[in-house]
Amino acid sequence: MIVDGKEIIKKQLDAKEAKTVVFDNKHQTTIVPAHLRPVPDNSKFSLDGEWSVKFYPFEEKEAETIDSFYGFKKIQQPGKVFYADPLAHKEDIPNWDRVSLSHIDENDGALLVKKVTIPDNFRNKRVFLRFDAIYPAGIIYLNGKKLGAHYSGLTAVEFDVTDKVIAGNQAVVTVRLLRKHKFVKIDMPRHAMEFAGLAQSSYFYATKQTCIKDYHLISELDDSLVKGTLKGTVTLDKPINGTIIISVADTSCCIDTTVEQKVYNVELSIHKPRLWNDEYPNLYIVTIVLDNGDIYSYSTGFRKLELSPEGATLNGNFVKFCGVNHLTFHPEHGMYTPKEWLRKNMNLMKKANVNCIRTHFTGSSDFVDLCDEMGFYLLQELPIDWGTNYIHNPEWVGPALMRLEAGIRRDRHHPSVMVWSVGNENMPESAKVAAEGWNHLAIYYTFCKVLDPSRPTMFPPPGPANKIEGIFELRVGDIADTHYSFNLQKKFRENGVIENPNSWEADMTTTTHDEAIDRGWSGCWFSSEYGICCLEPDLLNSPYLSIIADKVSDPLSGQNSLEVFHERLKDEWGNMRHDPTCLGGAYFPWLCAGIGEGSEGNPWGWTRWGEDANWGVVTADLLPKPQFWSMRVLFAPVWFPNRVSWKKGEEYLSFPIINHYNSINLSECTLRTQQKSGGTYMCIVRDFKDIKIQAAPGETVDVKIPIWDKGLLKSLENGNFGYCRCTFLDPNGFCPVKADILIIPEDMQQKNEMGIPIGPDAIL
Numbered sequence: 001m002i003v004d005g006k007e008i009i010k011k012q013l014d015a016k017e018a019k020t021v022v023f024d025n026k027h028q029t030t031i032v033p034a035h036l037r038p039v040p041d042n043s044k045f046s047l048d049g050e051w052s053v054k055f056y057p058f059e060e061k062e063a064e065t066i067d068s069f070y071g072f073k074k075i076q077q078p079g080k081v082f083y084a085d086p087l088a089h090k091e092d093i094p095n096w097d098r099v100s101l102s103h104i105d106e107n108d109g110a111l112l113v114k115k116v117t118i119p120d121n122f123r124n125k126r127v128f129l130r131f132d133a134i135y136p137a138g139i140i141y142l143n144g145k146k147l148g149a150h151y152s153g154l155t156a157v158e159f160d161v162t163d164k165v166i167a168g169n170q171a172v173v174t175v176r177l178l179r180k181h182k183f184v185k186i187d188m189p190r191h192a193m194e195f196a197g198l199a200q201s202s203y204f205y206a207t208k209q210t211c212i213k214d215y216h217l218i219s220e221l222d223d224s225l226v227k228g229t230l231k232g233t234v235t236l237d238k239p240i241n242g243t244i245i246i247s248v249a250d251t252s253c254c255i256d257t258t259v260e261q262k263v264y265n266v267e268l269s270i271h272k273p274r275l276w277n278d279e280y281p282n283l284y285i286v287t288i289v290l291d292n293g294d295i296y297s298y299s300t301g302f303r304k305l306e307l308s309p310e311g312a313t314l315n316g317n318f319v320k321f322c323g324v325n326h327l328t329f330h331p332e333h334g335m336y337t338p339k340e341w342l343r344k345n346m347n348l349m350k351k352a353n354v355n356c357i358r359t360h361f362t363g364s365s366d367f368v369d370l371c372d373e374m375g376f377y378l379l380q381e382l383p384i385d386w387g388t389n390y391i392h393n394p395e396w397v398g399p400a401l402m403r404l405e406a407g408i409r410r411d412r413h414h415p416s417v418m419v420w421s422v423g424n425e426n427m428p429e430s431a432k433v434a435a436e437g438w439n440h441l442a443i444y445y446t447f448c449k450v451l452d453p454s455r456p457t458m459f460p461p462p463g464p465a466n467k468i469e470g471i472f473e474l475r476v477g478d479i480a481d482t483h484y485s486f487n488l489q490k491k492f493r494e495n496g497v498i499e500n501p502n503s504w505e506a507d508m509t510t511t512t513h514d515e516a517i518d519r520g521w522s523g524c525w526f527s528s529e530y531g532i533c534c535l536e537p538d539l540l541n542s543p544y545l546s547i548i549a550d551k552v553s554d555p556l557s558g559q560n561s562l563e564v565f566h567e568r569l570k571d572e573w574g575n576m577r578h579d580p581t582c583l584g585g586a587y588f589p590w591l592c593a594g595i596g597e598g599s600e601g602n603p604w605g606w607t608r609w610g611e612d613a614n615w616g617v618v619t620a621d622l623l624p625k626p627q628f629w630s631m632r633v634l635f636a637p638v639w640f641p642n643r644v645s646w647k648k649g650e651e652y653l654s655f656p657i658i659n660h661y662n663s664i665n666l667s668e669c670t671l672r673t674q675q676k677s678g679g680t681y682m683c684i685v686r687d688f689k690d691i692k693i694q695a696a697p698g699e700t701v702d703v704k705i706p707i708w709d710k711g712l713l714k715s716l717e718n719g720n721f722g723y724c725r726c727t728f729l730d731p732n733g734f735c736p737v738k739a740d741i742l743i744i745p746e747d748m749q750q751k752n753e754m755g756i757p758i759g760p761d762a763i764l
Helices: 006-014 086-092 339-351 365-374 394-411 431-451 487-495 513-519 561-577 626-634 710-717
Strands: 019-023 027-031 044-046 049-055 073-077 109-117 126-131 137-142 145-150 157-160 170-178 202-207 212-221 227-236 242-248 251-257 263-271 284-290 295-300 305-308 311-314 321-326 356-359 377-385 417-424 480-483 497-501 508-512 525-531 582-588 643-646 652-658 670-677 689-691 700-706 722-729 737-745
Touching (some): 006 394, 126 137, 242 263, 321 377, 356 417, 394 417, 417 431, 508 513, 561 582, 670 700, 689 700, 710 722, 710 737
Parallel strands (some): 321 582, 525 582
Antiparallel strands (some): 019 027, 109 170, 212 227, 242 284, 305 311
């Protein structure tokens, strides 16, 4: 049984090549190095564009002997080479399994080939070849010589090819694309609809003979939020006499290097930096300059996330993560998500008042850059998926550590990355192997802290199923997590005791609030998955849409699907919204994982869906569904009441609201009101008056709106109802929410409000 994992963690960090190692005197696993060098600015020679492809079967030696492209087709990469929807015909496919891909032949795949001329300006430089993602795996050749293999579809791999290319000469890059491999389950192929291809960019890049091997510079704020610090280390590839200049904002330092030293400490102070959050994503550029001319730069931001049993704060203010799950998925390109498409997608999120994203594949570098730029709190998932049948197996520890290291090293300088979401729904299969499985999860927690001590972690658990009522996972990680059910969380909030399963056999363990705090739990929780409804956009009368819910909707209730969705989201998100210890939640999912017509045709007209479900609030081609608008209302930074009671003689409407912004006082916003007497609707009313309000982030205040419309006042005095429309505008003039408040005299008998009939089969 594993004791603390220090030995295997050290082996991973020290790895120079892939090799099988023994740890804890009895366990074996394969360690693969995951460290990649930083890429100097303007040094990339892109391989994106047209590649030649040949599909299996073919002779394996062809990867080493390609001298012509006879029999090859042209294809754009990054993008999809393979697409299959086996779920549509699974009864006809022997050994079909969307998790293990057991129905796919071990050798199935393709050859991808591209012939290029190495740039002249690479002369006398060190040259590297990098693939940011080959999904799900690939063997890489250069000029017919095997460089190595990469059995991880969501992380990058690179090779030093300095001695294998000549500037000005041609080079042939070949990828033997594999459709499956031994550890494919870890990278979530069940959601990928069996896409395979270069999922992100590939390129050569060049450095001078001395280059930066690594840097880890943490951007921090002091408790006063006035002083920013950039602190950490810069490591050279080899010792040399020279200089390193590090700059950020108007501060810089110059380090003299020597032939005896490779690692240098850095500490820069920035006075009163502009802070980063979702509302004001202020960024700074850090530059690292070697005196040989190589320049490295990246964006950073200064923000301070603090977690405690009293709740979460960002930059000293209340914060709530209004999140969605985003699956890396494009309807035409598969696992490749072009940056301009991502920006359009994320702009829709902003319009829906989403400020947080949990990736449900490790997102691309472009995606993380956009989160920095646009202002999204990112919970980056590190790929260890559905480990029920392997999380206890020591052989899988090495592949997991490689993915953790690759993901954290790539993204740990991004201000948008708030939390490392370590894997997904990893619970051991039986009581017999439970201890080993939990020990492996503890190793992964420790490893994350070694690589990035500045960020919290969470370990998303499975949802309710079989004998399991649910899980409120606070036994590992800094933030507790729950999927799809809030029953256990509500009980825990009431009595401070939680009973969680150790395995799928429902062998239970009890943890108290104090025991969890002593273990290292922050006292805060998050729901990284909730929601999951079948949201067919054309079926507006589908009251059976809920899949996993604590309160299952009644198909005979008479409610249409939009009403069912709204009531459920209001209940579940409302529970999270009003609990100060809840950091927030991520609705599952934002986008339907769907694809256009495949080679076998498309029986559904416009899209096929991953895992056979049209779950997202946005279609695969970025069309907002009706539920998008419901989410937008409920994710708004303020909520308005549906109705307000009026007492005779009152000249004001009064009701409480909570400010759910992080840094914006409501005094910076505009509350625009319109009023109308009852009996006729107010859609064409043009008169308005702006009302001054003030509330700090997280503060609850009573809003008083004068009854300024004489017709409304007269209607109320005569015992009739009326309306007040509230249009809320943020400091930039964006309207995150608009609400009609029904005003009813206190002594007026309130009539039952009927649901709005929607859809072609609605009864009017």
